Amino acid sequence: MTFICSISYVGAFAAAIVGMVIGFLWYSDLLFAKKWMELSKINPKQLEESNMAVSAGMGFAVTLTISFCLAAVYHYFGSLESAFMALEFIIFFVAVESASALIWEKIPLTLYFIQIGHKAVSWVAILLTYIAIVNLTA
DSSP: OHHHHTOOHHHHHHHHHHHHHHHHHHTSTTTTHHHHHHHHTOOHHHHHHSOHHHHHHHHHHHHHHHHHHHHHHHHHHOSHHHHHHHHHHHHHHHHHHHTHIIIIIOOOHHHHHHHHHHHHHHHHHHHHHHHHHHHHOO
């Protein structure tokens, strides 16, 4: 359990911020907002009526948790190559498990790829950011 004590809180926090920025970009008008809203059957009025501050805060809590988990993976395996191998398995398992939404919820394949693509891109960026900060501050 010593690898958990090795986690850089500053690195995990900064990596979570990077993950949030990617999420804001991914689901913005620059990238996939319109298609995601269409496929998710969400209209702009629903978003306007929601409390974005609360949603963003909850999203940050989730992203920070993912950042700490990926930091633990990095410290547990002890190398960039091993951490990426573990990340590949994590993404694979999440992608396969999330495919149940294709079967049972009948979500469109494009929506599935938007959601899984966001997870894969943000998790890789979170891990790379964390590793960079840890190595710069070592």
